[in-house]
Amino acid sequence: MLQQAFNGLVGGAFYAMLALGLAVIFGMLGVVNFAHGAFYMLGAFGSYVLLDSYGVNFWVSLAVVPLALGLVGVLLERLFVRRLTPLDPLYNFLFTFGLALILQDLVKRRYGVQSQPYPRPALLDGTVDLGLFTYPAYQVFVLAVSLVLCAAVWLVLTRTRAGMIVRAATERPELTRALGVDVGRWVTPVFGFGIALAGFAGVLAAPMRAVNPLMGADLIITVFAVVVIGGLGAIFGSVTAGFAIGLVSALGNLYVPALSQTMVFILMAAVLLWRPAGLFGREEALS
Amino acid sequence: MILSRLAARPLLLAAGLVAVLALPWMIYPPVALDIICWALFAAALDLLLGFTGLLSFGHAAFWGSSAYVAGLLALRAGLPFPLAVLGGALFAAVLAVPVGYLSVRLRGIYFAMVTLAFAQMIYFVVNQWRDLTGGENGLQGVPRELAGLDLSDSFVFYHAALPLVLLGLLAAWRIVRSPFGRVLMSVRDNPARAQALGYPVQRYKLLAFVLSALLSGLAGGVFALGHGFASLESVYWTTSGQVVMMVVLGGIGTLWGGALGAALVVLLNDYLVTSGFEGIGIVTGTIFVIIVLVFRRGIWGTARHLVQDRARRPGGPPSAAGEPDGAPAPTGVGSPV
Amino acid sequence: MDGPVLCARGLTKEFRGFRAVDGVDLDVAEGSVHALVGPNGAGKTTLFNLLTGFLTPTAGRITLGPHELAGRRPEQVARLGVARSFQITSLFPQMTPREHVELALAGPTGVTWRFWRSDRLLDRHRARAMDLLGEVGLAGHAATPAGTLAYGHKRALELALALALDPKVLLLDEPTAGMGAEDVDRTVELIRAVRAGRTVVMVEHNMNVVAGLADRVTVLQSGRVLAEGPYAEIRHDPRVVAAYLGDAHAED
């Protein structure tokens, strides 16, 4: 039971990391990034291609792939997203939807739909004894890294100057400019950073999940539900909801398997009834 | 302006009617049937997106659930084709009540995400409830008959279905050009103002949602019976995405544009299926991205814009299509959605 | 002028601990023009939002004759006969003034639920709509999309919309804001004309307008009522002078 709960947290780690990226991008730019799942997939594929074609190992990929995807994000923001942000947010939603289709099919065309092999890094091949039970080392690693990452992003956003600027720019972009902060210079990297987070989650997923072009497509919809539960734009809420949903679905699989797929959505409906803006959401979600 | 409108409308109407009647001669009847079904679906979605300012990304739930219910009514209860379809549409409308109730309170993008999630929930239910739905095998072997007449030939079925679909399109048009539709547009443009005028905005949105679901269900039911089965695909989120794409391609808030978009997407798909090109998503995705970036009015909207004088009232999406393509939003004021 | 038609008792609105409106008691006498003045941020707009259901009070009661208004939604308040204009013009940019007014007139009749009827059903309100537009001087612009109207005309349309609801109580949030001197005069005349048989509450920073129109003035400060009385009286009230009108003003 304890082990199952732990296990749910590992699953939740991916929801949390993806929800975090979505929330950062949304909180800062007001963009709901439908292509987030596609970038998660690209993260996993990127590390596969690096390993398969260039022999680059997992650890290097973990640094390089998110960085590269972050740059792609920067380019996207500069070239397209920026043009649409002054308009209704729906346009960026639709834009990223189209983008997701393109990215997914490009990978499909190049590598096919079959899952690609990606081994666990040798260092993390074993199991670790956690006192109460032993557990695969890689999963412990994933959980630890995601917790650290979410905490770090949270800390960066709450405690550092960068985070302060991001929060300030989100709250009052115009005034923040008037106080001498180049908000635009921060927006692009933040978009890139959100994308990099998706890529990072993808690299982490490669050794334990099927690496194929479709891996992000269904996941992202569940993550949307997670983010709605947590409160869109609420970073803390999104991350917490991510871990919580992981936990709930692991236990759901165990006790009520028939409901395990719909559970997230039922939870979402319940939360919406009770708190229409999500658990940690602000009221601006409401009309 | 009034005069040219009066002259243009019957002309366009006649042209549309001729096109629709000639369709199964010009293109393969099952494809023609697909086109009119999707056209109705797109019009139903546009009722929400273009005229109420709500982007539903979960309309597959209504199209698909109606497909299953219509299929079951024909298969298990032996209902004749039009009754089965109406039953499906009614079911979709009923389903839309709780879904709409929960979603309609949320603004633009939040609304889109929540409808998407609800639709995914319906998808899982249909997938798992195998005894009723056939699960991933789909609901197969749905008969099509009317008063003892076998309609399984698609050319015949097209003509049997056409009145229903036209009725649906007419209904969509009527709703848009009704007192109710006027309120919807005012809600889209300025909900606070509509409220101050005494309109219960949420309830109007909910009714619009239900009507849109009803018409989507009508389309989905015809589609299912036309194919002789209902499949999981019909409740999958890609279906929701596809219909949004059709509306955006045709032009948000143009009603007929959706039909045009539907025809183009269906024909393009039909072509790509045998073209040997493996990246259908690349083609459709690229077209979609270009439309969103460059021709936000869509095909119909751009054409109408070119034909009409600028000063005339543009029908438009929540905020952007009112201004020139690519122009930034008006100074200072955020969009109301 | 009879007894109060619109009353607030202990009306309070808190935003995350911040009291924008703090225990306001307000009595608006039937048939009067009641001005609400006070420094920016005093809570005037918030008070309007409370009175019209756009905000739910944290505490307090609002009564309109026999009806309790607190907790009702905006459209319900509007249906009970309280109409408002917005401080910042709030219209449907793609609709013509005539369509605006028709929509406002049609609301109470219930025809707007009839999605199966032609929108020509709304034409039955055309004559009345044109009358109203004439009253506010917009007859010549009845068919121009509102988005392209001049600012002063938009303000006039705001007023026409409020009038179309045939309200018992008309709430005007800075009706002369953004208007040139002539427009201000015209609007003052207009309000004077439409006040017959109605009660008007208005937020206004222009003291000339207040002096010319208001029977009573309530001065708000920091969410509380600082003073209340006829303009001639409160303009000499030392607290009002200190909080709002300024020291120098009392001397004249």
Add this chain to the structure above:
Amino acid sequence: MPRTDAPLLSTRGLSAWYGEAQVLREVSLEVGEGEIVTLVGRNGAGKTTLLRCLMGLQARFAGTVEFLGADVTRLPAHRRARRGLGYVPDDRGVYATLTVEENLTLPPVTGPRPWPLAKVYETFPRLRERRSFPGTKLSGGEQQMLALARVLRTGARLLLCDEPTEGLSPLIVRQIGDILREVRREGGTVLLIEQNVHFAATVADRHYLIAEGRVVESLDNDQMRAREHELLTYLGI
């Protein structure tokens, strides 16, 4: 204070619009180094809009703005701030998601004589007391102090203050007056919007009278005092 030859800030033919409403009409004015200048005029006259134009926040405008001898008309807001324009917005502009201290340290230092944090806290002890509170948990008056303290900390050469005394108790108002005079003593310059004519006359060197988007008159302190009554009626209060 005498005016120096080249004004620190000058505008020529500034006009501004919101939608179709024109709110500034051909405003030309100058502020010399070391001066305290006020803009007076009734609500809605366009004073705030004028400051927004100077700060680069106004979307629709025409005309030119020169600062430190250079044309900054096309410069975005953050670049102007970096050149030494400090802004106190009329809504105080306190961040809810930042603590009081973060609110103070957010803007970068841009001028020659920044106030160290210690000095800020010394001047406004209430801010020190509440430095770890979210900014908007402060009372209105405290928020006003915070907004002013925030630009003092940047050491901006020219402070653009939009009604910095609004909602403050008389005691604090007097303190604000002292601070502004101190800024001037240290060589700083202030352009100030002020409704309180009395206060304006005690603190400022010169006054621009704004009505319906125009500069109708430029007055020195003596003229201001002499014509106070006339002005008040003109201002419409």
Add this chain to the structure above:
Amino acid sequence: AGGPGAGGSAGGISDGKVVLAVLNDQSGIYADLSGKSSVEAVKMAVADYKAKYGDKAVATDVEVLSADHQNKPEVANSKAQELYDRQRADLILDVPSSAAALAVAGVAKAKKKIFMDIGAATTELEGAQCNKYTFHYGYNTYMLAHGTGATVTKDGAKNWYIVYPDYAFGQDMQKNFTAAVQGAGGTVVTSDPAPFPNDNFSTFLLKAPGLDPKPEVLGTMQAGGDLVNLVKQYNEYKLRDKGIGLAVGLMFITDIHSLGPDALAGTKFTEAWYWNGSPENRAWADKFQSVAGKRPSFPNAANYSAALQYLEAVQRAGTDGADAVVKQLEGHTFEDVFARNGSIRAQDHLLLHDVHLAQVKPSAEVTEPWDYEKILSTIPADQAFQPADPACKL
């Protein structure tokens, strides 16, 4: 090929042309295991047929078409109609994904044209939804479950824990597997439905060792990406070391390639055909590789065989009239590179042929690319498939 109603016409080749259409998934999840490469396989069959009969060939002009159904039953349905009606197709081949296959079966019945399904697994095709013009060729859920379930149980793994995806294919597999295990004297300790699609199976993997009695084998009915997820995680939890073996309900060689042989080494499964299973297979696989550029999966070979047997039937019938060809196919027994001891059962049009129990080699034993499998035993044709379902009335 003929227009509507041509099904009954006797003698000769309608339009002077025989048209074979491969309708399958060329861009979606099944694209890699069949897809366009099966079109190549069918062309090989045509060439072999022509080479065999030369001037005596009844079908002198044979055209091969292909279309992508994108795994959408709606598309498959419309396209099938169009292929039969407009493209004059006499035969539609492959159609993976059961929903699409059942949809096309309906079209074949209505148009009275032949459909030979290879890619779909459902037994409905030869059960309640069977019809005169539809043939199921290669494999089905019964054969997969029965082969692996019965054999592995007989080999000593008595206690099973089954995890299956909660949708039609998985539910079918679970039912068939349980029957097979029990029929062979084993026990299914528990079977759990898993969400589909799913990328986190740890709940089930963690639960496995704690079950009572402890299962000796984990039977997974997942396919494609889900299977890959499950196996990766199975290895992470080191279940093999804990004495829980792995048996897979449905596995294609492409899946082994995805995971790498080591991830699956020792795993048993039922294989309809293996490219390196015999010298003949290998020879054909070499030929295939020279045109398709890769090693064939069993659906590739099955497509070849189906096309070939269809053409042979045309040859025997002397016509491409559907009814005549069906008559030739029904009950026909034959042998080709795919179908050993092949026969087409007349009652339900199911192809019976020898299938194999295969095991994944560890990479140490892999001597050349794609050489992943070891054939353990052959399940003879008459035992590999279910008896004809009485629900099927042709």
